[in-house]
Amino acid sequence: MSKKRGYHHGNLRQALVEAALQLIEVRGPTGFTLSEAAKQAGVTPAAVYRHFEGREDLIAEAARQGYEIFADVIDYAYQKGQPSALAAFEATGRAYLAFARKYPGHYIAMFESGISVNRTPELAAESRRAWEVLERAAHDLSQHIPPDKRPPASMFSAHIWALSHGVVELFARNSPGRQSPFPPEDLLETGIGIYLRGLGLIEEDR
Known part of the structure; x- marks a missing residue:
């Protein structure tokens, strides 16, 4: 299942968490932005703020x-x-x-x-x-x-x-x-x- 499909099925919050986990493994906890997490999850940066303030x-x-x-x-x-x-x-x-x-x-x-x-x-x-x-x-x-x-x-x-x-x-x-x-x-x-x-x-x- 693609990340975008997960978003359309209402799983955006978890898709963002999984994207963050992948980025954390590679870059560390301060080595990525919310925009990069959104891109990894296949959604727009604005969509992140529906679930997380930062x-x-x-x-x-x-x-x-x-x-x-x-x-x-x-x-x-x-x-x-x-x-x-x-x-x-x-x-x-x-x-x-x-x-x-x-x-x-x-x-x-x-x-x-x-x-x-x-x-x-x-x-x-x-x-x-x-x-x-x-x-x-x-x-x-x-x-x-x-x-x-x-x-x-x-x-x-x-x-x-x-x-x-x-x-x-x-x-x-x-x-x-x-x-x-x-x-x-x-x-x-x-x-x-x-x-x-x-x-x-x-x-x-x-």
Whole structure:
């Protein structure tokens, strides 16, 4: 189906989002104009303003859709890892890496565009839903730590999110000048392993 046909069927808003995602992948979140997004979608620039006030609003919608997919992906990983709290927790980290690879345009809109997750209530809600999955996985696993040594679930999940994000940014998205001698999956798995050993959640290697 052509982009113009999608517009005539009333799908202009989504056609613009998909056009923006393609441009974001190639040029980054600030490397295109609304007029270029309109051209990519096969409509006139004036038509864009029926749905978006500016480029930032368009990117925010791309980010919202990204968080929606992301939340579904990590929730699926979490559920698949059950009933093992450890397997579920590790699965959410791997799901982060898989999402960044499969949905690079969404990932950039979410994490590299400078758009606040609080720009719209809908974006904030989807972002929070994703965070809550990570917190739930961290909370389940943290129950195996003595209460006096147990970090807050929000801190626990923030550490793993930061570790996953770092691996993605440095080694999984072909950052110029940065190459690892190890696959990103191995870096993430060993990093999480070191972190969990420090908390006493998995045994030391013999």
